Amino acid sequence: MTLSEENYLKSIYSLQREHRKGVSTNVLSKYLDAKPASATEMIKKLDEKGLVRYQPYQGVLLNESGEISALKIVRKHRLWETFLAQKLDFSWDEIHDVAEQLEHIKSDKLIQQLDKFLGYPKYDPHGDPIPDENGHVIKMEKKRVSQLQPGDTGSCIGVNDTSSSFLQFLDQQNIRLGSVIQIVNFQDFDKSMTVRIEDRELILSQIATENIYVRI
Amino acid sequence: MTLSEENYLKSIYSLQREHRKGVSTNVLSKYLDAKPASATEMIKKLDEKGLVRYQPYQGVLLNESGEISALKIVRKHRLWETFLAQKLDFSWDEIHDVAEQLEHIKSDKLIQQLDKFLGYPKYDPHGDPIPDENGHVIKMEKKRVSQLQPGDTGSCIGVNDTSSSFLQFLDQQNIRLGSVIQIVNFQDFDKSMTVRIEDRELILSQIATENIYVRI
DNA sequence: TATATTTTTTAGGTTTGCCTAAACTTTATT
DNA sequence: AATAAAGTTTAGGCAAACCTAAAAAATATA
Known part of the structure; x- marks a missing residue:
């Protein structure tokens, strides 16, 4: 999976909470700071790969395998955020950009060991729950x-x-x-x-x- | 600087020790597992950017600013290797591939803090010296x-x-x-x-x- | 030295991911 | 319901970084 595909998956994951009927091309492209045409293109690619459900003009939603992939990225992102805050003394506002880069590193062992090193944290520094290895997330009443x-x-x-x-x-x-x-x-x-x-x-x-x- | 440019710089840095008169297109492309034509292309790009000295058919060498850039990448690589070995219990042979990805993360603060977190190590797990922030490396008699x-x-x-x-x-x-x-x-x-x-x-x-x- | 071999470069093509502009759908307004 | 506005898709381009095949230069060999 390419870096761009991962970013789109993660974005759709974040946006579909508030857009239950489908994340529109416009909303998605704004979120990613890209043009709608680029979003359409990528959505079609993810659809062909079987990661999202997409009907032209009707927006996009993750299907089951897309959600699993997205949760893996979210897991990595939140573990890295925890690392940056707890071990490297990053302040809240400095964390995001770096975690955004680190989340794309490919190594199962790395994430396993990082999780262990951090003491299997349940929440990241923003208070968001960290998905487990199987993509299960604790639901919270925020x-x-x-x-x-x-x-x-x-x-x-x-x-x-x-x-x-x-x-x-x-x-x-x-x-x-x-x-x-x-x-x-x-x-x-x-x-x-x-x-x-x-x-x-x-x-x-x-x-x-x-x-x-x-x-x- | 793109990921690819960084990889070329680091490779030239490694190879010029043994190829003092110039790293040939052939040697470089083999090292990077690419075709000679691709290496020529990138060398020309790095030359235009003022990072290497290059004469067609005569091979390539880093100039001063290229060397500084290369040493920054080497520093990141070796600090990450140290982290993986010391903190995440990676074995010698598992380290390299992951460090290869981590070295491209862009954040000065990250590297500074990582260095501090590791206790300002002088050598990486392979025994190679870690360049300091200014690109100074301890010369060793190996x-x-x-x-x-x-x-x-x-x-x-x-x-x-x-x-x-x-x-x-x-x-x-x-x-x-x-x-x-x-x-x-x-x-x-x-x-x-x-x-x-x-x-x-x-x-x-x-x-x-x-x-x-x-x-x- | 002339020729053959190897190395390097050039020319032109491919893929990914982005863009703009134009065409087309859907939604909102009168 | 007709039209205007907004949103979406298609078509055609562009840059980065790779590729193959052919041309050119350097080196080795006869």
């Missing part, structure tokens, strides 16, 4: 901070936006994995929230609250 | 076992042949980095040697003695 009510409390388990500017913002505000977030109140006019983290209060914009995941 | 005389003693610091069959043979014979090898005697008819390693004697063929490096 909520966005924006879905909480004043008075509710949750602990931070991950983010949606992984842009480095957002991750840097979180670092600056001392919001990290496991941080306990309590909703103090909600401003209707701009949908921002005042929250308490550790012993101080701060205001998070709507954009911010929609991009932080918590477990209650 | 000898082949075949160059020793009966009575001489050396400690194993590396190998020339890195084929997995040879590395497996060394594993089986318990010859590893740091093993102390003493020459017991030399058979003239087939140029094999009887050597003592730890507390037992064994016979090494000419091929074997030519492919094991020691420091005296």
